[in-house]
Amino acid sequence: MSGRPSPTRVVFLGGLGRSGTTLLERLLGELPGCAALGEVVHLWARGVLADESCGCGEPFHACPFWRKVGERAFGGWSAGQAERVLALRARVDRTRRIPALRRLLAEERAGAGAWRSPAATEELGEYATAYRRLYEAAAETAGGPVVVDSSKHASLAFCLAAAGLDVHVVHVVRDPRAVAHSWRRRVARPENGAPMMSWSPARTSLHWLAQNLGLELLAREGVPVTRVRYEDLLDSPARTLRRLAAVLGVRPGLGFLGDGAAELSTAHTVSGNPMRFTVGRIGLTRDDGWRTGAPPRQGSLVTALTWPLMLRYDYPWRLS
Template sequence: MVRVLFLGGLGRSGTTLLERLLGELPGVCPLGEVVHLWERDVAGDERCACGAHFSACDFWQAVGEKAFGGWQHVDVWRVLALRHAVERTRHIPRLASVRMSASHRLLVEEYADWYARLYEAAAVVSGAEVLVDSSKHAALAYCLRFAPSIDLRVVHVVRDSRGVAYSWTKKVQRPETDGAEEMTRYSPSRSALLWNAHNMALSVLDRCGVPVMRVRYESLLDSPEQVLSEIAGFSGLPAPGMDFLRGGTAQLGPCHSAAGNPMRFTVGPVPLRRDDAWRTALPGRQRRVVSALTAPLLGMYGYRGAR
């Protein structure tokens, strides 16, 4: 079986940073947001985190050859059609149900198999014990549990909803498109509703038999060595060395993250400090709206006293 550490949560919660830090641990290979690989990379030939376009990246070409006999044999439109049919947030109740119809289960299993084949090939090419997929989508995590060859373990990454809401309002260029496109933006109320949906879905995933570990973004930044050690143990890895962490800074090397936040292109020293700009930059009215909409889960995750 191939061991996959799936980072789940709503975007702008620190999953890319966590993926990059995990990628520095021995025996770990970060793959990026694999959910977007089919359209953006296989079809769109966007740039890998190594800087090369997907079609020119030796790592991903080796993975494609091992998994499918070459990416030209991947029916991208079939994968995307399956995604639309089974991997949507509104489908989670059906994915979690023991009464799923046989026809729908076949679609879910076919969709999960595309990922299983990719993961298995990536494990062989990289030689890693653990692969990290930072796709985040809760519905994808529910789908992946239907692939018998995947040893799925989920790290549920949570960040204060007000910080997430503020981050979604900012303009961020997508380097892989040479600045021609911006990342999606949401209003604070929209991001609050998405924050609720994604986090609630991940909070109950363990009821389906999937091991889930919850990590707060704030805890990661406050105690990176401790959190990374706990995740390594959860992943079945021996206690790792942390030589890349020194004095509140992480030294990041190159990787082959296929899609995700622009931080995946960063190489070199990265300061490990919280981004709490939302406390002053998010207008008071918007902050109160987000707080009200997300209050139950904020309290459950220990953010009740935040202002």
């Protein structure tokens, strides 16, 4: 497995969906030198194979940006290549494999190289290489050194870090009671009208714990991880973005921010929340409808399941 450092810097937004990652990605994509790519983990199935729409509105294969990326990275997109990456993902990129990925990451950083399964190491290397080539081609096409991937999954962040990519994880958290309320909603996907996945509060709570704990483990292994709370981002967007820009080493050009709003340009995002298609002015206000819209029993259940991390992230037990 190659440990060659990538000249492209990858900002990886981690956390559980419905936590504000798409919004943060769109805002980061407006910073000078940054290109928002969407949820790259879904590019292979939804973009290459299903030809779903890019954030610019064009089908994936008709989008000039992604066509150039595919040509630079792989000599063009192919179904066989996408299916191979998806097969590798099923083998190496899963939440249940985080303990093994953590051991590999620790060994790589210690220079031990004592990974028990050469075949697994080769598969991880091949999987991460596909992302490395894609990121580098996207940065070259966009004309900037930084790409933003909002794939969220802690396991993919482990894969990228273990393979030696220059990745900085932005750990996005939101009050789990708000996340659980959002996951209960029925939302249609704008690409095809099909309903987006919905989860029960209990299932959401377990996924919230798994993803956030996975990212906590990643930070313990020395990977750069910066935490951002959804609530802080919406309460103080300029301050939050300035802090992130300083940490990520990019210029804090915030001219797109106004009084409680942001002006978004077209983004070539391959998957994500429907707001990835939004162009123009958007309001930056917290969605706190869960405080009155969620049944009290639901909030109590989520609190009981997630309270240790709730306290760590400064979310109160009781609602004010």
